Amino acid sequence: MATGNYFSWCKETEAAFLEVTDTTEIMRLLAQHTLDLGLNFYALYIRHPVPFTRPKIFVFSNYPERWVRKWQEENFSEIDPIIRYCQVPGTLLLWNDPVVKEGRKVFDAAKEFGIRSGFSCSRIARNRVVGILSMASGKSFKKSALCAEKQLKLQFLSDRILDALQRVKDRSLSVMTMPLSQREREILKWTAEGKTAAEISLILSISTHTVNFHQKNMQRKFNAPNKTQVASYAAAIGLL
Structure with a gap:
């Protein structure tokens, strides 16, 4: 990885996210970065810290609508290993990692909609909201495809997206606030x-x-x- 190129990319990316004024622009930027990284799809899963038993969930993605509908209707969030293992902020997971074998039902179903491989990472916003950013491809790739530069870029993008959503006051990042003396x-x-x-x-x-x-x-x-x-x-x- 060319260090200079990476830091230049970070500077340009941060500037671009600081200029956005609404959620639509944020997702448009995310879609472009997904393509730039050689992938086709993105999904941003946001979970609020409370209520504990039924936390608020928000999902942004450019996945095929039929796949999103199936994922929701069949309650795949309960068995999706990406959701389970990425609850801990800072987690970085390649979808063909052995740890996700237990979620084969989800991944096999996704293949029917042209989603074959990908990777995910989780970050935590300043207000304790957890965001899980996934990027996926219609092609299969090996673990080596998740090079150090892509890992760093995915994590950097996750942070910038959460910051941007909070700055534009998107409801997905609006948590309970309580003025206390x-x-x-x-x-x-x-x-x-x-x-x-x-x-x-x-x-x-x-x-x-x-x-x-x-x-x-x-x-x-x-x-x-x-x-x-x-x-x-x-x-x-x-x-x-």
């Missing part, structure tokens, strides 16, 4: 540490009544039934 944050921090209201009152030199008042107020803000869920949600979206 300094006192609420202090109480929330100690609640997350497992401290009782009485213990927090001693630590912060305030009354137990005041601690309970702020905890109830935060429950209303989060629409949460108890202080445990408030602390869990706050940690998940980066407030702690």
